[in-house]
Amino acid sequence: MTRRPTGRAARAAPWYREITPRQWKAMVAAWIGYLLDGFDFVLITLVLTEIADDFHLSTATAASLISAAFITRWLGGAVLGAMGDRYGRKAAMIASILLYSLGTFACGFAWGYTSLFIARLVIGMGMAGEYSASVTYVLESWPTRVRNRASGFLISGYAGGTVVAAELYKWVVPNWGWRWMFWIGVLPVLVALWVRRSLPEAGDWEAEVGTPSGASTRSAASKTERPNPFRPLFAGRARSWLNAALAATASAALFCVFTPAGTAYVPWLSAVAALCLIAFAVQLGGRRRWLLYVSLMATVFCAFLYSWPIQALLPTYLKTDLGYTPAQVTDVMFYAGFGTMAGCWLAGFVGDRIGTRRAYACTLLASLGFVFPVFAVQDSLVGLGLLLFGLLALSQGISGILPKYIAGHFPTATRAASLGFVYNVGALGGAVAPVLGAHLAEGMSLGRALAVLTFGLTLIVVILVGGNVPQRLARLVDPDVPDDHLLPAAGGAEAAPKETSPDSA
Numbered sequence: 001m002t003r004r005p006t007g008r009a010a011r012a013a014p015w016y017r018e019i020t021p022r023q024w025k026a027m028v029a030a031w032i033g034y035l036l037d038g039f040d041f042v043l044i045t046l047v048l049t050e051i052a053d054d055f056h057l058s059t060a061t062a063a064s065l066i067s068a069a070f071i072t073r074w075l076g077g078a079v080l081g082a083m084g085d086r087y088g089r090k091a092a093m094i095a096s097i098l099l100y101s102l103g104t105f106a107c108g109f110a111w112g113y114t115s116l117f118i119a120r121l122v123i124g125m126g127m128a129g130e131y132s133a134s135v136t137y138v139l140e141s142w143p144t145r146v147r148n149r150a151s152g153f154l155i156s157g158y159a160g161g162t163v164v165a166a167e168l169y170k171w172v173v174p175n176w177g178w179r180w181m182f183w184i185g186v187l188p189v190l191v192a193l194w195v196r197r198s199l200p201e202a203g204d205w206e207a208e209v210g211t212p213s214g215a216s217t218r219s220a221a222s223k224t225e226r227p228n229p230f231r232p233l234f235a236g237r238a239r240s241w242l243n244a245a246l247a248a249t250a251s252a253a254l255f256c257v258f259t260p261a262g263t264a265y266v267p268w269l270s271a272v273a274a275l276c277l278i279a280f281a282v283q284l285g286g287r288r289r290w291l292l293y294v295s296l297m298a299t300v301f302c303a304f305l306y307s308w309p310i311q312a313l314l315p316t317y318l319k320t321d322l323g324y325t326p327a328q329v330t331d332v333m334f335y336a337g338f339g340t341m342a343g344c345w346l347a348g349f350v351g352d353r354i355g356t357r358r359a360y361a362c363t364l365l366a367s368l369g370f371v372f373p374v375f376a377v378q379d380s381l382v383g384l385g386l387l388l389f390g391l392l393a394l395s396q397g398i399s400g401i402l403p404k405y406i407a408g409h410f411p412t413a414t415r416a417a418s419l420g421f422v423y424n425v426g427a428l429g430g431a432v433a434p435v436l437g438a439h440l441a442e443g444m445s446l447g448r449a450l451a452v453l454t455f456g457l458t459l460i461v462v463i464l465v466g467g468n469v470p471q472r473l474a475r476l477v478d479p480d481v482p483d484d485h486l487l488p489a490a491g492g493a494e495a496a497p498k499e500t501s502p503d504s505a
Contacts, residue, residue, distance in 0.1 A: 038161025070431030080129025081420025100126025104185030132420030152348025300426025343397010361466025
């Protein structure tokens with residue numbers, strides 16, 4: 001990575017002057033990929049009512065189609081993350097874009113619930129890999145002191161994708177039907193090809209793992225030193241077979257949990273899946289970091305539980321409870337999408353100013369003032385749009401620095417696989433959230449159910465992140481855990497004088 005001035009000299013110049021053309025190119029390419037990722041993933045929420053009518057599904061069963069993409073995320077995040085650690089962030093990003101694009105294209109050919117569910121599983125794997133690959137790629141390419149901004153800018157691409165999807169929904173679905181929305185989703189394949197041709201590799205990974213700048217070859221010895229994050233899972237034949245069985249069991253249990261196949265056994269199946277995934281976390285983290293892995297998984301799980309009921313079921317709420325037309329739904333989603341995007345940008349600047357954890361906790365606390373007013377508005381589209389803009393800017397927008405928060409817990413050599421596994425296991429909260437919201441709505445209005453879930457679980461995340469709970473738990477088994485691996489003082493790849501992180505105070 002290009003070294004830039006640090007300390008007082010760097011801070012005296014505008015921050016954007018620190019970013020080289022190569023680093024801007026890395027951001028733009030990853031941002032476009034993440035925009036198309038958001039476009040592909042949010043399509044199902046926009047056309048959920050049309051699909052339910054076509055396939056004669058209940059609200060809860062239809063909501064499980066949203067959950068389907070989360071079932072394979074843990075596997076996609078781990079596998080594609082390990083690919084990124086071993087062969088480079090760029091290769092993993094290309095593979096993930098191809099996966100979710102082709103999965104989205106296949107959704108347009110679904111002939112029933114099961115076929116659509118399977119296509120959503122493919123999307124989940126690709127989206128998981130996109131998150132870990134793009135996040136590590138950008139964070140490791142940008143200067144240290146503006147990495148919260150890098151994180152916020154990148155994640156805002158997802159919100160941009162939701163805006164594009166909402167705009168297309170307004171005229172594609174009424175004229176051509178819901179299938180065309182998915183067929184359009186194959187467009188990211190073109191982006192993947194462009195990425196393969198033009199992107200440099202991430203700076204930190206290139207410096208520590210890849211071919212050094214100016215070197216034409218690597219020795220056979222150095223090639224054997226490439227990271228293998230899964231090595232603990234295959235330390236011996238017995239352990240290899242055991243972990244293969246655990247992976248199959250976890251996948252089967254999750255599939256049954258989120259389909260009618262396991263309706264009568266959901267609590268037991270959920271416990272089995274959780275135990276299998278925790279077993280993987282313990283092995284990957286080892287004796288010194290297993291508690292960090294598990295606590296981060298729990299934190300991300302709660303973050304998805306507070307955020308995804310609104311993300312997944314907002315279009316359904318607008319169409320069923322408020323009786324909005326497709327054009328009105330598009331208008332509201334426009335406010336929501338830009339609110340999230342603006343919040344991501346804001347979170348990046350605030351995070352670099354006061355620290356990632358403080359920014360996260362303070363912004364989420366402020367968002368609580370918008371939760372119940374949003375669902376109290378009944379007859380004002382503009383009023384609802386403005387309130388949603390504020391709520392999502394403060395609650396969903398803070399997810400812009402969630403990648404920076406998680407990635408800072410892991411060293412470069414295993415960052416993509418660790419982040420991909422931890423984040424995407426926690427993302428199962430997004431699978432639970434729409435189904436939980438739909439079931440709560442059977443005893444109360446959908447709007448009230450969404451408000452209760454959002455408010456209560458936001459408070460939990462404030463405590464977990466603001467109180468630095470994962471780091472405190474990690475230090476119970478390893479007192480020398482660094483505050484942030486992405487800071488030079490914590491051993492980052494970018495050489496610089498020691499700096500004090502606002503989060504370490």
